[in-house]
Amino acid sequence: MAEKPTRENWGSRFGIILAVAGSAVGLGNFLRFPVQAAENGGGAFLIPYFISLIFLGIPLMWIEWTVGRYGGAFGHGTAPGVFHSLWKNRLIKYFGVIGIFGPTVILMYYIYIESWTLAYSFFSISGAYAGVETQGQMVDFLSNYQGVEGAGISGVGAAFFFFLITFVANFGVMYYGINRGIERFAKIAMPILFTMGLILAIRVLTFGTPDPARPDWNLINGLGFLWNPDFSALLDEKVWLAAAGQTFFTLSVGIGVILTYASYLKRDEDVVLSGLTAVSMNTIAEVILGASIVIPAAFIFFGPLEVVNIAKGGAFNLGFVTMPMIFTKISGGAIFGFIWFFLLFLAGVTSSISLASPAVAFLEDEFGITKQEAVTYFAIICFLLCIPSVLFLKHGVVDELDFWGGTFCLVLFATVETILFGWIFGIDRAWEETHLGANMRIPKFYKWIIKYITPLFLFFILGRWLLKQGWSTLILEGVSDENLPYIIWTRLMLLGLFLGLSILVSAAWRKKKRAELALEEAGQ
Amino acid sequence: MITDTGAILLFAQTVTEAAGAVTSAAAGAAPPAAVVAIAEAAASNAAPLGMTGAGWAMLAVSWTSILLLAAFCFRRVFKTGSEGQDQQPPA
Numbered sequence: 001m002a003e004k005p006t007r008e009n010w011g012s013r014f015g016i017i018l019a020v021a022g023s024a025v026g027l028g029n030f031l032r033f034p035v036q037a038a039e040n041g042g043g044a045f046l047i048p049y050f051i052s053l054i055f056l057g058i059p060l061m062w063i064e065w066t067v068g069r070y071g072g073a074f075g076h077g078t079a080p081g082v083f084h085s086l087w088k089n090r091l092i093k094y095f096g097v098i099g100i101f102g103p104t105v106i107l108m109y110y111i112y113i114e115s116w117t118l119a120y121s122f123f124s125i126s127g128a129y130a131g132v133e134t135q136g137q138m139v140d141f142l143s144n145y146q147g148v149e150g151a152g153i154s155g156v157g158a159a160f161f162f163f164l165i166t167f168v169a170n171f172g173v174m175y176y177g178i179n180r181g182i183e184r185f186a187k188i189a190m191p192i193l194f195t196m197g198l199i200l201a202i203r204v205l206t207f208g209t210p211d212p213a214r215p216d217w218n219l220i221n222g223l224g225f226l227w228n229p230d231f232s233a234l235l236d237e238k239v240w241l242a243a244a245g246q247t248f249f250t251l252s253v254g255i256g257v258i259l260t261y262a263s264y265l266k267r268d269e270d271v272v273l274s275g276l277t278a279v280s281m282n283t284i285a286e287v288i289l290g291a292s293i294v295i296p297a298a299f300i301f302f303g304p305l306e307v308v309n310i311a312k313g314g315a316f317n318l319g320f321v322t323m324p325m326i327f328t329k330i331s332g333g334a335i336f337g338f339i340w341f342f343l344l345f346l347a348g349v350t351s352s353i354s355l356a357s358p359a360v361a362f363l364e365d366e367f368g369i370t371k372q373e374a375v376t377y378f379a380i381i382c383f384l385l386c387i388p389s390v391l392f393l394k395h396g397v398v399d400e401l402d403f404w405g406g407t408f409c410l411v412l413f414a415t416v417e418t419i420l421f422g423w424i425f426g427i428d429r430a431w432e433e434t435h436l437g438a439n440m441r442i443p444k445f446y447k448w449i450i451k452y453i454t455p456l457f458l459f460f461i462l463g464r465w466l467l468k469q470g471w472s473t474l475i476l477e478g479v480s481d482e483n484l485p486y487i488i489w490t491r492l493m494l495l496g497l498f499l500g501l502s503i504l505v506s507a508a509w510r511k512k513k514r515a516e517l518a519l520e521e522a523g524q
Numbered sequence: 525m526i527t528d529t530g531a532i533l534l535f536a537q538t539v540t541e542a543a544g545a546v547t548s549a550a551a552g553a554a555p556p557a558a559v560v561a562i563a564e565a566a567a568s569n570a571a572p573l574g575m576t577g578a579g580w581a582m583l584a585v586s587w588t589s590i591l592l593l594a595a596f597c598f599r600r601v602f603k604t605g606s607e608g609q610d611q612q613p614p615a
Contacts, residue, residue: 013605014601017601042579043578043582043586046582050586216573220575221573221574223575223579223583224574224576224579227579227582227583228575228576228579229578229582273601274601277597280593280594280597281594283593284591284594287586288587288590288591439600439601440600
């Protein structure tokens, strides 16, 4: 195999572990997980969660690290090339397009949401929401900031300003490349993120009973609300699917970003222990820190009745309405508010950088341009692609992007990748490849899990979606007349993006073929 | 990493409704049926206040297993170092 000496490498093993953990630790760890646990059996939710982690999350993590490192040795850092390295089929590279398309689609709204956390960090310190007294007013505050109502503190202007800062920060880090940019940033951001999470968790766990008039609204009851297991929930299929979804989505697997990060590994660098370490960091952030902050805090300040209501409102309700309300009620709230939102901002940036990586790596690897050129070109395209999320949030554009990029493509890509790895590349070769340079051996039963259980799990999730929601989603059932044109335009834009990427893949392979022919002719 | 963005707009509606329900309840009006259902669910959820033995057990087992896994991984990462490999690939 011909190795490309020009490809970058990670400077240290700890660097890539932190970068992958940073990609996995995102807003979902602190906002989505506690809501999912509270709604799906409390402590009992951890049983399907850990089972899914063992049978789905960890195997997928190892698969992505391994195929990424394997493809990187052929000079490919993205799924089209990596898939083609695994299977010399002329069509497989087009399936790999999902591994660039999916992260790009998520990026189209993720940076915007991330920018809210930066804005709220600023609002916390400046006391912008300090005078807000009710949840309704806090919702208005957020709506005004987003420009959903078309008026307010500064309409879309303020939101756009913070979006620009966030956008520049993301691509600024990327501009410096893998080693000096992403790795260096992860080494600074991740320790800060965990320290901030620990400070907040300790603060919440020392709240005690802040309102003596309501002695039941205390920490122990708040923890009980989240952790007391309702084992009858384990008989509900939805709880198992929610747990599988959570472990799957939280690890950033099945999307192509870890594959890209792993492609910058040296050929004989360990993937088994590093992958498992990244999983353990993500799980600490989720189950220990994430579960110790929002739900207990919301319970202590709003009581059992309201916390259910809040949880039903979704993860964003907790993050952008409930938490700021709590910060207005505690001493040092401005500081803790800043810590909370900046923690989310760091979690967001480390994730969005990884989402941008496949597209940048694709331009760099397949068209032979420099990292800086690739970052610049992609930044321009990405900026234009992000605009609909900023301007048409209230018309359901973000939900539509999230569905296709953040849900459908993930499951589809993971399914293709797992089949390719365990069946077409072959489980024996795959097993050998995974253990190349490994610092620990994977228990042998995982060979069976990777070949049978993980793909079956994925087929089940995909099939269930197609049967229950697929058709109604495709025919736009439930979309209001007002939002319909926006959703159709969003779909056309996504279709255009997918076709554009497929054309680029085709062009890259033609270019490569011409170069090979020219080389052969020159040799003769 | 994923954000649950599907709830972005829904939550605004839910909280606004909830806030409205509180206001109307304060004014003596009957709360909407949806809010009554949520309240009933909350009451049933909140029945066993405090941490039960099973709750403490779930928390202890989860935290311990996660921390043990992390300790195991980091110990080996630092032991083997950046470039180290203490095992050969399988034959």
